[in-house]
Amino acid sequence: MKTNLAAHIHNLSRKKLAWAAGATLLILLIPTVAVAQFGLDPCCAIISAGLNGISGLLKNVVAQPLGAIQQMRQQALTFEQQTVYPLAAINQARGMAVQFQAQFAQMRQLSQVSVVSATLPAPQQLQQSILSRDPGAIANVGANYVAVYGPVMRATDAAPGLRDVVDSTDAEAQAALKKALEIDALADLELQAVEQMNRQLQNAAPGSAAMIEAQAAAWNLRASAYTQSAIAELVRVRSIDLANRGAQTKFSAAHAATLRTNMNRVLGTPQ
Amino acid sequence: MKNRLAFPRFVKSLLLVPALIAALGLLPTRANGQVGDIILFLRQIETTLQDGIGAVLGELKSVENTINTLHESLVWPVAAINQAKGFIHATANHYQSLFGQIRTLAVNSATLADPRSLESSYRGAAPSGFANIQTAYTQVYSAVPPAANAQIADRNMIDMDDASAVASLKAASISDKTSDATAALADSLEMQASSAAPGSAPILATQAQIANLESQAQQQKLWAAELRLEAARLAHDNALLKRSAVHKAVLQQQVQQTGSGPNQ
Numbered sequence: 001m002k003t004n005l006a007a008h009i010h011n012l013s014r015k016k017l018a019w020a021a022g023a024t025l026l027i028l029l030i031p032t033v034a035v036a037q038f039g040l041d042p043c044c045a046i047i048s049a050g051l052n053g054i055s056g057l058l059k060n061v062v063a064q065p066l067g068a069i070q071q072m073r074q075q076a077l078t079f080e081q082q083t084v085y086p087l088a089a090i091n092q093a094r095g096m097a098v099q100f101q102a103q104f105a106q107m108r109q110l111s112q113v114s115v116v117s118a119t120l121p122a123p124q125q126l127q128q129s130i131l132s133r134d135p136g137a138i139a140n141v142g143a144n145y146v147a148v149y150g151p152v153m154r155a156t157d158a159a160p161g162l163r164d165v166v167d168s169t170d171a172e173a174q175a176a177l178k179k180a181l182e183i184d185a186l187a188d189l190e191l192q193a194v195e196q197m198n199r200q201l202q203n204a205a206p207g208s209a210a211m212i213e214a215q216a217a218a219w220n221l222r223a224s225a226y227t228q229s230a231i232a233e234l235v236r237v238r239s240i241d242l243a244n245r246g247a248q249t250k251f252s253a254a255h256a257a258t259l260r261t262n263m264n265r266v267l268g269t270p271q
Numbered sequence: 272m273k274n275r276l277a278f279p280r281f282v283k284s285l286l287l288v289p290a291l292i293a294a295l296g297l298l299p300t301r302a303n304g305q306v307g308d309i310i311l312f313l314r315q316i317e318t319t320l321q322d323g324i325g326a327v328l329g330e331l332k333s334v335e336n337t338i339n340t341l342h343e344s345l346v347w348p349v350a351a352i353n354q355a356k357g358f359i360h361a362t363a364n365h366y367q368s369l370f371g372q373i374r375t376l377a378v379n380s381a382t383l384a385d386p387r388s389l390e391s392s393y394r395g396a397a398p399s400g401f402a403n404i405q406t407a408y409t410q411v412y413s414a415v416p417p418a419a420n421a422q423i424a425d426r427n428m429i430d431m432d433d434a435s436a437v438a439s440l441k442a443a444s445i446s447d448k449t450s451d452a453t454a455a456l457a458d459s460l461e462m463q464a465s466s467a468a469p470g471s472a473p474i475l476a477t478q479a480q481i482a483n484l485e486s487q488a489q490q491q492k493l494w495a496a497e498l499r500l501e502a503a504r505l506a507h508d509n510a511l512l513k514r515s516a517v518h519k520a521v522l523q524q525q526v527q528q529t530g531s532g533p534n535q
Contacts, residue, residue: 043309047309057321061320069331072332072339073335076339079347083349084347084468084469085470089468090470093471093472093474096475110398111449111489111492113398115401115445116438118434123430130499145506149431149506149513150514153520156520158517166509169506172502172505180495184491194484197477213476213480216480223488224487227490230495234501237498238501241508244508
């Protein structure tokens with residue numbers, strides 16, 4: 001076998017051997033793909049320089065500003081925690097709401113203490129209905145009022161003009177009593193709302209407190225409107241009172257003129 | 272035989288040439304292309320880091336810095352916060368003391384024993400002193416006349432007038448008490464404001480709004496009492512007018528009856 005192989009090699013010409021050796025050398029010199037990417041020096045140097053550049057950029061252009069931003073955020077956080085929203089001050093303000101709760105409840109109870117003082121049955125009934133703070137009692141005010149102050153005179157007892165004035169005056173007096181009843185009931189609702197809002201405030205955050213404040217401001221505005229309507233009713237009562245006095249002066253003047261005419265007739269004096 | 276054997280060798284030699292060409296075709300042109308791509312890719316990363324991320328981060332840092340400066344120098348400068356606290360503290364101390372002195376000034380003015388007692392009862396503690404108001408009022412303004420001394424209509428009206436007056440005195444007394452309590456709430460809110468922070472101030476402001484609503488409701492109670500008083504006064508005058516008309520009608524009838532007496 002060995003002899004056959006040696007004989008076979010021997011049989012090859014020198015030229016052929018040279019061909020084969022050249023081909024083998026060429027193949028050996030072929031740079032494989034892997035070596036081309038990682039092994040050869042020029043590539044490695046370029047990649048290394050590029051990566052170093054990127055690393056420098058990451059340090060200077062990215063990491064440094066990010067560090068500065070983090071520092072600024074930290075500074076802002078400390079400022080907000082210590083100066084703008086210190087927890088102690090927030091809790092103190094909440095504590096104040098807890099403290100006020102009892103005061104509000106006490107004031108509400110005080111405003112509901114009975115002030116009824118009448119002693120006779122009819123005035124007692126009238127006063128109970130007008131001080132009841134119950135809007136449902138408005139229906140009783142008319143009858144109770146008449147029981148105390150009497151009805152409008154009969155047509156046979158007074159001139160129509162006088163009856164009109166008396167009826168108008170009674171109407172305004174009753175309306176004022178009814179309005180007072182309404183205002184009392186509205187005030188009671190507001191006092192209830194005060195306690196509810198205050199309870200809510202005890203757990204509020206600086207951000208949500210502004211929302212409760214907006215609600216309280218709306219309630220204040222509404223309360224102003226109710227107060228305004230009470231003052232308007234008061235203006236009407238006083239207007240009717242003035243009109244009543246004016247009407248009485250007019251009636252007196254008319255009576256004086258009639259009396260003068262009658263006296264002249266009786267005495268026979270020319271008019 | 273030699274020629275016959277030489278032909279296949281020649282063919283073998285010829286076959287080596289394309290094999291060599293094929294091997295050369297697969298040669299390292301590919302390696303050179305990859306290096307170029309890597310350089311390009313690295314340059315792109317550098318550009319992105321420098322111009323894209325770096326520039327944005329630079330702007331972000333600048334904006335963050337501006338916001339911090341805005342908050343610390345313009346919105347919540349510590350000096351201004353401390354100044355406000357100092358101002359609140361100083362004014363609270365100054366005015367609260369003055370208010371306290373003014374509000375505690377006595378306004379009682381009655382000189383005789385009974386009126387003095389009445390006055391001190393309706394300016395005193397509510398509602399514990401309410402029983403005294405009724406007694407002292409009766410002492411000064413007398414009680415409703417007994418049934419034997421006055422008609423029921425008169426007695427009713429007198430009783431209603433008295434009741435309205437006493438009820439209003441009690442309402443005023445309650446109002447004094449709630450007004451004192453509200454003023455005390457205002458004082459403590461103001462003192463609290465002097466140690467507040469910008470972040471806790473909204474809670475105190477809300478508290479003030481709520482207390483203001485309480486005060487509005489108490490004022491409405493007082494307006495309602497004033498309305499009742501005015502209505503009672505109007506009703507009283509009107510009742511007198513009604514009675515006068517009825518009395519006049521009765522008198523007229525009696526005069527007519529007298530005139531058309533036995534002579535006619």
